[in-house]
Amino acid sequence: MNLTLRVWRQQGPQDKGRMVSYQVTDVSPDMSFLEMLDMLNERLTLEGEEPVAFDHDCREGICGACSMVINGTPHGPQKLTTTCQLHMRTFKDGDTIDIEPWRAKAFPVVKDLVVDRGAFDKIIQAGGFISAPTGAAPEAHAAPVPKVDADAAFDAATCIGCGACVAACPNGSGMLFTAAKITHLGLMPQGQPERDSRVVNMIAAHDEAGFGGCTNAGECTEVCPKGIPLTTIGRLNRDFIKASTKRP
Amino acid sequence: MAIATAPRVKTPLRTSVGLKVLMAVTGILLVLFLVAHMLGNLKIFVGAESFDHYAHWLRDIGTPLLPHTWYLWIQRGGLVIAVIAHIWSATVLAMRARAARPVRYAHRGKVQGSYAARTMRWGGVIILLFVIYHILDLTTGHLNPVADKQHPYANVVADFAPGRWYVTLFYTLAILAIGFHLRHGIYSALRTLGQQTKRGERRNRAIALGVAVVLCVGYLAVPFAVLTGLVS
Structure with a gap:
């Protein structure tokens, strides 16, 4: 060719x-x-x-x-x-x-074609983690996870953070990436203690990094190499509203 | 065992999601108004007397608890606040979105999203201009050929007379713009307020399309009835 x-x-x-x-x-x-x-x-x-x-x-x-x-x-x-x-x-x-x-x-x-995707690291640093005590790993059966939730969390966790969602978005928004992380951690029992602070802090870091807002246009999910669904953004929005209406 | 967890360090106000929620809530209020307004419009098919009586009743809602026209002014105030909040949040988000991509693509790929999703911003501007015209026409009467405040039925019939086809054309285009705006807007608002399942997504798309079509048909029925002589 x-x-x-x-x-x-x-x-x-x-x-x-x-x-x-x-x-x-x-x-x-x-x-x-x-x-x-x-x-x-x-x-x-x-x-x-x-x-x-x-x-x-x-x-x-x-x-x-x-x-x-x-x-x-x-x-x-x-x-x-x-x-x-x-x-x-x-x-x-x-x-x-x-x-x-x-x-x-x-x-x-x-x-040339190389961009600095450090802004994604900033979003992760703001809340894309769980706090866990050091020491021996806890007994795996101590925290039961429904199979449906485990599967959905795993699907969200397949996000590789490539940034294609941002590149395709007409608003230059990183919402699909952020939503994938929120969904992945929010479905797990280990993610519950920080569920409220996570979503608010990650969205604040997302905006601070200079990403635009989501208009539910759906371009991101079309180009996502891992097929992260747009519904994760609904989950992020729900978590955000819940966290915002609670007293901190 | 209690472990130290990360505290919430930021306030949710003015974040992109916070502004979206404001836009969604105000948008839904405006859609509810549109439904009520359309139902009122359709009274034109009952007859001139019924329509005019309904128009006068609007000024007497809440009486005798509230003095004449008070309720109407309270509703107008609420609508103005909702419109301003809706446009303000949309403007802030549009400016942020523009700033988020300072260098444009040389080759723009084919857009997967719907036409409705792509035209939300300009569609919104067209709708605002139409609303201003519409108020000057049928509320204050400045742009109406009859402008008889006691007989709104006559104003409507004069407005959409066949000789003023350009008014009907503009009205039709504006209503279609509202239809497109709502088709994506309702779906988007429900998603912003936390709709998160695949099944719910299909349901929401159907609701958004259904409401948009019903409102378009309801609003366009009046001018076309006048144009074809069904209402005169």
Whole structure:
């Protein structure tokens, strides 16, 4: 396959940045999207040009590092798939592919396609944890969890924090990410003592980081590689209203 | 065993979810008003006398406990507060959303969300302009060709006369804008107030669509009845 790539190139946070076109030839349909970029980078390096910087780590679809908007869709056209698991057979010979970084004030571009997703860490630090005493692990059967809740909590916990929800959201909101964490911890008995403070503190950190508010448009869940449902945001809202109407 | 847990360090006021809740509650109040207003409008099909009598009764609700027109003014005050709170929270959130994406995408993907969801903000502006026009037309009478406060039936009939087709057209477009606004707005408000199951989501979409369609049909029935001569 021969393809034309239009890639966002930005030397650093201060650089203005621009789209640059590259031709890539002899792409195998069995390559992953990132392998195709590796091939481009090898060529750029040989030609003495700066390779395209992009985030990647496990390349197994479970770490959440890869982050690029492909033809206007975070992680590309295939549903429930991270960029690293996207194969070139999804595209046609002769296609032009636009590759851009996540676009959000809370995710400033570090270089090319790499953005700083530290804002998510700030949200987690504000409440995405449980407080537990040190010492020997308690007996597992001491805290029974209904199977339905355990499954729902696990589904929410599959969020890999990639940030595609923010990239797709027309408001640049990180609500689906925050809601996934609220749901995951709020369904567990261990998450109950901090349930009220968690939601209020995490939303405050979310807003402080510069994310927009949710308008229930639903773009986030469409691009989420883990299929986190929009209903988690309803759960977050309910927890928030409950916590706000209680005396602190 | 009690363990030290993280305290709540922030106040919920003015957070994005807090503003959304305010928008949802005020929006639902306004929808309830729209339902009552529509039911009143439909009295036009009963006859001129019934319609005019209903219009005058609105000024006497609560009497003799409340003096003449007091209830109406209390309701108007409540509606104005709800509208201001609704628009204020929407404006703050829209500005935050705009600031949240300073650099736009060169290639915008196809949008999955509904047309209604995408047009909430501009749709809201159109609705506000319509409400201002509507009050000047049929409440104060400044823009009405008859402007007879004693006989609102005549005002309505004059308003939507075939010769003033542009008024009917504007009215129709505004009502459709309200329909779209409510189709996403009601669903979104219920989600904001904590609806969180898949089944509830399907039910809410049906409720939102149903209310939007019923209100649109109810409101459009009046001008089209006048236009076609059914009401004259």
